[in-house]
Amino acid sequence: MNANGWIQIALFCAVVLALVKPLGWYMTRVFEGERTPLSPVLAPVEGGLYRVAGIDARHEQTWLGYGLAMLAFHLLGFVLLYAVLRLQDVLPLNPMGQAAVAPDLAFNTAASFVTNTNWQNYGGESTLSYLSQMLGLTHQNFLSAATGIALAVALIRGFSRASARTVGSFWVDLTRCTLYVLLPICFVYALFLVSQGMPQTFSPYVDATTLEGAQQTIAVGPVASQVAIKMLGTNGGGFFNANAAHPFENPTALSNFVQIVSIFALGAALTNVFGRMVGDERQGWAILAAMGTLFLAGVAVTYASEAAGSSVLNGLGLTGGNMEGKEVRFGIVASALFAVVTTAASCGAVNAMHDSFTALGGLIPLLNMQLGEIIVGGVGAGLYGMLVFVVVAIFVAGLMVGRTPEYLGKKIEAREVKMAMLAILCLPLMMLGGTALATVLPAGLAGPANAGPHGFSEILYAFTSAAANNGSAFGGLTGNTLFYNGLLAVGMLVGRFFVIVPALAIAGSLAAKKTLPASAGTFPTDSGLFVGLLVGVILIVGGLTFFPSLALGPVVEHLAGSAGQTFGTGG
Amino acid sequence: MRPAMLNQLRPALVLLVALTALTGLAYPLAVTGVAGTVFPAKAAGSLIERDGRVVGSSLIGQGFTGAGYFHGRPSATTAADPADASKTVPAPYNAANSMGSNLGPTSAALAERVKGDLDALRAESPGQPVPVDLVTTSGSGLDPDVSPEAAFFQVPRVARARKLSEEQVNELVAAQVQGRTLGLLGEPRVNVLALNLALDDLAKR
Numbered sequence: 001m002n003a004n005g006w007i008q009i010a011l012f013c014a015v016v017l018a019l020v021k022p023l024g025w026y027m028t029r030v031f032e033g034e035r036t037p038l039s040p041v042l043a044p045v046e047g048g049l050y051r052v053a054g055i056d057a058r059h060e061q062t063w064l065g066y067g068l069a070m071l072a073f074h075l076l077g078f079v080l081l082y083a084v085l086r087l088q089d090v091l092p093l094n095p096m097g098q099a100a101v102a103p104d105l106a107f108n109t110a111a112s113f114v115t116n117t118n119w120q121n122y123g124g125e126s127t128l129s130y131l132s133q134m135l136g137l138t139h140q141n142f143l144s145a146a147t148g149i150a151l152a153v154a155l156i157r158g159f160s161r162a163s164a165r166t167v168g169s170f171w172v173d174l175t176r177c178t179l180y181v182l183l184p185i186c187f188v189y190a191l192f193l194v195s196q197g198m199p200q201t202f203s204p205y206v207d208a209t210t211l212e213g214a215q216q217t218i219a220v221g222p223v224a225s226q227v228a229i230k231m232l233g234t235n236g237g238g239f240f241n242a243n244a245a246h247p248f249e250n251p252t253a254l255s256n257f258v259q260i261v262s263i264f265a266l267g268a269a270l271t272n273v274f275g276r277m278v279g280d281e282r283q284g285w286a287i288l289a290a291m292g293t294l295f296l297a298g299v300a301v302t303y304a305s306e307a308a309g310s311s312v313l314n315g316l317g318l319t320g321g322n323m324e325g326k327e328v329r330f331g332i333v334a335s336a337l338f339a340v341v342t343t344a345a346s347c348g349a350v351n352a353m354h355d356s357f358t359a360l361g362g363l364i365p366l367l368n369m370q371l372g373e374i375i376v377g378g379v380g381a382g383l384y385g386m387l388v389f390v391v392v393a394i395f396v397a398g399l400m401v402g403r404t405p406e407y408l409g410k411k412i413e414a415r416e417v418k419m420a421m422l423a424i425l426c427l428p429l430m431m432l433g434g435t436a437l438a439t440v441l442p443a444g445l446a447g448p449a450n451a452g453p454h455g456f457s458e459i460l461y462a463f464t465s466a467a468a469n470n471g472s473a474f475g476g477l478t479g480n481t482l483f484y485n486g487l488l489a490v491g492m493l494v495g496r497f498f499v500i501v502p503a504l505a506i507a508g509s510l511a512a513k514k515t516l517p518a519s520a521g522t523f524p525t526d527s528g529l530f531v532g533l534l535v536g537v538i539l540i541v542g543g544l545t546f547f548p549s550l551a552l553g554p555v556v557e558h559l560a561g562s563a564g565q566t567f568g569t570g571g
Numbered sequence: 572m573r574p575a576m577l578n579q580l581r582p583a584l585v586l587l588v589a590l591t592a593l594t595g596l597a598y599p600l601a602v603t604g605v606a607g608t609v610f611p612a613k614a615a616g617s618l619i620e621r622d623g624r625v626v627g628s629s630l631i632g633q634g635f636t637g638a639g640y641f642h643g644r645p646s647a648t649t650a651a652d653p654a655d656a657s658k659t660v661p662a663p664y665n666a667a668n669s670m671g672s673n674l675g676p677t678s679a680a681l682a683e684r685v686k687g688d689l690d691a692l693r694a695e696s697p698g699q700p701v702p703v704d705l706v707t708t709s710g711s712g713l714d715p716d717v718s719p720e721a722a723f724f725q726v727p728r729v730a731r732a733r734k735l736s737e738e739q740v741n742e743l744v745a746a747q748v749q750g751r752t753l754g755l756l757g758e759p760r761v762n763v764l765a766l767n768l769a770l771d772d773l774a775k776r
Contacts, residue, residue, distance in 0.1 A: 007755060053585035072579040076587050126668050139595030143587075171582045178590055183598060194606040197630050200614045202603065205667060208618070208625045210633045211640065211767055218628055218666040220616040224606065225599035242669035245710030247630040248616065253757025309703075310676035316686055320703035324681065325671040327709050328644070328716040331758030335710075352710045353671035356681075454675035476673030557677055566679040 001307045005333035009299060012257070012337060013292075016264045020288070023265060024272025030180045031153045031173060031273065033057075042179050049175055060166035063508025066154055067501055069170040070147060074114050077143060082110040084136040085128075094129035095204035101127065104485040111489035113137055115496035116144035116378055118230070118237025118348055118471035119488060121480045125219035125240050130202060137237055138226045142186075145233025146177040148380030151500055152270055153277075155384045158507030159408050160278045162515040167507045181266070182229065189262065190228040197251035198224040223248055231262040234378040236348030236471045244338070244351040245327055256330055256351060260338055263347045267376040270383045278408050282526035287386055290534045291375045295344055298364045298375070303336040305361035311561045322361070325353030336361065343368035346378030348471025355450070355458065355474035359558035362474070363550060366461055369468040371542040372427055372499075378469060384503040391420040391506065393530075393537040397523050406522055409515035416509060419502040426498040427467050428545045430491040434463035435549065443483035449476030452567025453560065457553035462488060467495035619764070627764055632715040634664035635767065639732035641717075641725050643763045644704055645688065647672035648712035669711045695728055716760035719748045733774060743769055 029036050035043075050057050061069060084091065085106040089099050101109065105121055112119040113136070122128060128137075150173035157167045194200050199220040206218040223239045227249055230236060240246040250256050268288060275284025308314075309322045321332045330338070335352035342349050343365035354362055368375060374386040390407060395417050398405025405412040438444025438459045447462075448455030458474040465472055466488040473479070479488065524530065560567075606614040617629045627633055632643045648670055650662035662668075674681035688706040693699075702721040722744045730740045747766045750759050 004751070004755070011755065049586065049589055052589070053582040055582050069579045069583065072583040073587065076583050080587065080591065123668070134599045135591065135595040138599060139591045142594040143590060171586060175586065175590070178594065183594065187598065187602065190602045191606060191609070194602075194610045194614050197613050197617050199616045200599075200603050200606040201616065203615065206616060206618060206625060206628070208627045210627055211764070211771065212633075212635060212637055214634070216627060216631075216633060216664065216666050218616060218618075218631055219669075222599045222603055224614075225602040229594075240669050240711075242671065242711035242713070245671065246669045247632075247711060247713055247715055248628075251617075251630050253752040257752075257756050312677060312682050313685055313707075316682070316689055317701075318685070318689075318703050318706070319700070322676070323703045323707040324674065324676075325708065325710045327711065327714050328704055328718055328760045329714075329757050334757055350710070353673055355673040355675060356671060358676045449673055450675040450678050452677060454677055457675070474673070474675075475671065476675070557675070561677045566677050566682050568679045 001304060005303060005307070008333050009303070009337055012260060015261050016268050019261070019265050020268050020272050023269030024276060024284070027181060027266075027269060027273045028276045030176050032277075033172070033176075036180055038180055038184060046175060046179055053171065055169070055171045057169070057172050060169050062165060063154070063158075063167050063504045063511070066167055066170045067504045070151070070500070071497070073170070073174070074147070077140060078110050078114045081113060081136050081140055082106050084132055085109060088129040088132045091129070091131050093131035093134070093202065095202070096129070098127060098129045101132070104482050105480055108485035108489045111492050112471065113140035113235070113237060114144060115469050115492045116148055116233070116235055116346065116381065117466060117469040117492045117496070118235045119466055119479075119492065120237055120241070120243070120471065120473065121485060121488075123241045124238055125221070130221055133226055133239060134222060138229060141226065141229040141233050141235040141237070142178055142182055143174070145229065145235060145379050146174050146182060148378055149177045149181070149266065149270065150174050150380065151503065152380035152383040153273070155387055155503055155507040156274050156277045158510035159410060161511045162513065164511040167504070167511050182233065185232060186225070186228040189232065190224040192258065193224040193227055193255060196255040197248075198227060198255070199248055200224040220248070230349060231259045231347065232266060234263055234267065234345045234347040236342065238349065244349045245353065247327075250351055253329055253334065256334055256338070259349070260341050263341050263345045263349070264376050266379045267345050267382045270380065274383060280526065283408065286526045286531055287383075287390070290531045290538075291386065293531070293535050294371070294538065295340065295375045298340045298344065298368060299337060302340050302357075302361045302364045303333055305358045306332050306336045308358070310358050312564065312566055315564055322356070322358050325356030327352065339365050340368065342472055343470055344373065344375035344377070346373040346381055346468060346470050348465065350472050353475055354461070354472060355476045359554045359561055362457065363554035365472065366457070366464060366554065367542070367546070367550065369464045369470045370427075370431065370546045371538055372424070373468050373470060374538065381469065381499070385499065388420045388423045388499070388503060388506070389538055389541075390534060391416050392424065392541070393534045394523070394525070396537055397533055403521060406516060407525060409518065410510050410513050411516065416506050419505045423499045423502040424541065426494060430467035430494050431460075431464045432546075432549060434467070434487055434491050435460045437487065438463070441483070443481065447477045447479065447481070447484060449478065450568065453553050453557040454567065457557065460549055460553050463491055466491035469495050619768070621768075629762065629764060630715055631666050632664055632713045633764055635763065637732070638728055640767045640770070641722060641729060641763050642705075643717060644714050645706065645708045646712040647708040664713060666713055669713055671710045671712060672708045696724060699724060715762050715764060717763055719744070719759050719761055722747070722761040722766065729770070733770070735773070739773070740770075743773060
């Protein structure tokens with residue numbers, strides 16, 4: 001660790017914090033249906049879309065109607081993406097002649113992008129045509145991100161409204177988010193990325209003759225347009241196999257910095273949207289403070305562990321930290337920071353190979369996802385995940401003092417707590433259940449590339465990443481098999497929709513309640529005490545649920561590695 | 572319930588088609604158009620030509636093996652085995668199939684590979700500490716850079732093979748060192764392909 005490393009981390013935090021208020025202001029206007037600086041250009045497009053689609057922009061939906069609309073939209077999107085992948089060999093824009101994607105891989109990839117997971121069992125440059133990358137993946141990157149934000153806004157409306165039957169219109173939220181927030185930012189962002197050296201072309205791969213006379217085929221493509229939304233929408237599915245470690249997908253230290261900031265930008269700003277819409281920005285800052293506490297602790301552990309390096313390699317006389325799987329232009333600190341950010345948010349892009357991280361350095365990304373990616377989180381998904389934990393924390397606080405718990409003037413009652421617990425419990429069920437299954441079945445045990453506890457970590461990471469809709473991987477796992485394609489896809493779908501539907505149910509039941517005025521007995525939810533309680537509940541729930549699995553993987557590996565033990569056979 | 576679902580079907584279909592066309596076609600095409608006009612060389616992949624032939628991309632590493640060139644980092648990329656398409660064989664710096672080694676910190680295979688590389692480099696420059704990036708594979712397998720220490724480490728070998736003085740080669744390396752962006756971001760580095768091109772130019776003079 002050195003001073004420059006901490007300065008890079010501090011600069012990152014400062015830039016994200018500086019963006020919270022302006023982006024929060026802008027997004028609040030977008031979702032309140034007010035005029036924005038972009039309205040003169042975009043309002044006619046928006047109006048036209050509604051007319052063709054037969055949408056009345058003033059007609060709002062109940063939580064159930066909102067949820068059904070969302071599910072119908074996803075079902076159609078899933079079918080479209082599956083069809084594009086299966087038919088890419090006969091569709092245009094396939095200069096490299098990529099074959100049709102196999103059924104199980106297409107199913108996995110479609111589930112992966114529709115749920116904003118973007119798990120990469122596909123190989124990017126070696127599997128997909130340009131059309132699949134654009135029409136298939138880029139468009140789902142937009143729509144799954146817009147859906148996440150729309151759902152968070154619906155849940156916020158549940159808190160901000162009183163005695164209301166509806167939580168907004170899914171169609172309007174989806175359209176406005178795509179048109180006013182995602183598209184304009186991505187257009188400018190993509191051009192910036194090209195200025196840093198990211199390709200944006202429809203030409204076939206380039207054949208080069210190297211200085212030593214060897215042939216090198218260099219994969220290119222329409223990379224920048226996809227990477228912009230991949231980061232901003234916390235999707236994370238790469239154009240290339242190596243994702244943001246690939247020099248074309250992350251050419252410079254500056255492109256890297258902006259990419260990390262863009263992972264957090266919208267998610268962090270949504271806490272401010274929350275504060276503004278419930279009429280008290282301090283409530284949003286309190287949530288962000290709880291997120292920030294967990295985040296900084298994670299960054300410190302991963303940075304320290306990667307900078308110290310692997311005991312086994314240090315034993316051979318190496319110094320300078322763990323550079324296996326990392327790029328020189330980023331070095332230790334920018335790789336460690338990226339890893340913590342991408343798993344805190346549900347992004348899943350990687351600029352270094354997490355599989356080669358030190359045991360403790362890799363434990364933090366795993367833990368971030370197990371806690372449900374509530375530290376800023378996926379766009380939208382992080383906020384509604386965090387608000388689900390808020391419901392539980394408020395409930396625990398209420399139990400301690402023997403009062404009916406309240407949050408923002410809303411009584412938290414049995415129905416909300418039941419729904420919150422349903423959302424919280426479905427994640428460990430998929431993560432740990434899937435891991436358990438894979439460790440007893442031959443098809444599951446065939447997956448890991450590393451022996452010993454690290455092999456277990458590879459399996460655990462895969463199911464954790466899938467259910468948390470993250471999409472990053474301990475990439476050594478051979479995941480492109482019928483067993484993993486299928487089971488991981490189920491994990492992704494359950495992890496997405498079994499959180500979304502209970503969160504929407506909470507929104508509906510809260511919106512219908514009266515707002516009670518604060519009294520002397522009300523627990524102030526913008527205080528340090530509340531932030532501490534929230535962090536405590538998250539760590540206790542996460543710790544009790546996941547510590548045994550972490551003990552079997554990264555913790556054992558750390559202890560064994562410190563003693564100089566290695567696993568598997570050399571070479 | 573049936574009319575409710577049917578009511579959702581039209582907006583779902585229309586929005587899916589319209590937003591797909593907008594985000595999946597119009598947006599990437601617009602970015603391609605503008606990028607191709609404003610940053611044509613970068614949009615095409617930062618390709619380097621010498622005597623009318625593409626010799627590589629300034630952003631993509633190449634597998635240098637000769638003693639007279641600076642070497643990049645070890646690369647873990649693979650290619651399909653020509654003898655059996657279901658298997659893969661090592662193919663360093665395969666720019667059509669990026670990947671890392673994915674070997675974990677307690678992997679015996681990793682420890683053995685690093686030890687082999689270390690022994691070879693220590694034999695080449697006895698007594699010099701070996702920079703860590705010269706014996707570890709990058710995340711992409713296509714890392715175009717090495718650390719300045721790793722470039723300077725190779726100066727004696729390159730100077731011997733090229734019959735140049737170490738001072739000359741040292742100067743060449745020093746001129747190719749790029750600092751942190753804005754003095755803050757990332758790490759100092761040397762682009763290996765650019766360095767080797769400069770080395771070839773020096774030899775021609």
